[in-house]
Amino acid sequence: MDKLIKDIGEVFKDDEINTEDIRRILSNYKSNPLDWKKYAHFDAHKYTRNLVDEGNGKYNMLILCWGPGMASSIHDHTNSHCFVKVLDGSLTETLYDWPNEGEKDVPLNKKKESTYGVNEVTYMSDEIGLHRMENPSHSDGCVTLHLYIPAYDTCKIFDERTGRNSKSVVTFYTKYGQKVDYNGSKTGRVIPQSEIDSQVVRSPFSFV
C-alpha cells in the first residue's frame, strides 16, 4: 500500500496529470489484503468511506467497504475525476444520464450496468454522467479503492424516479485507519486507539 501511495504521489508531482498513468498504476497493483486491511472497516448498516491518503491536497485516496447488498445513492462527482479499483469481492456500477434541464419529475435514464471483479479498474466523471455503486453479493463483502481528483466535501445525490437532487456532505468512517467521530464537529474527531476496538466493526468477511 505504501508503494501504491508513493507511485500515485509521483504522478501528481507534475503539473499536468496523465490519467492513463494513474489507470496503469492502479491496474498494475495486485490486491493483497495484508496491504489494505488496516483501512478496511465495515459497518453493519451502511457502506463505509475510509481515508487512506490526502495526496498533498491534490486528491483523496479512500477505501470503501461494502457489506452484502449495500449500495450508494445515485450521485455526481463535483467535477472531479474518480478511479475505482476492486480489492475484494465484486462491485456493480449502474450508469445514468444527467436529468434534462427544465424537466421535472422525470425518471433518470439508466444507460449501462457493469460488474467489476478483483483488480479491475474503472473511471467515472461528470462528463460520463451519474452512477450508483453496489455490492451485488448477498453473502460476501466488497472492498474498493477510490481516487478522487481533486477531493471534494459535497456532492449531489439523485432520486431515480424523479431526477430531483439534494446536496450530500461526504464524511469518513475512519481516517488513516482510525475511527472518526462527527458528533458536534464538522471535520470529525479522530478517536484514540483505545476506543477503536469497541466501536469499529471489524470485517465479518475473510479476505482470503
Ligand SMILES: [Fe+2]
Ligand atoms: Fe462515485
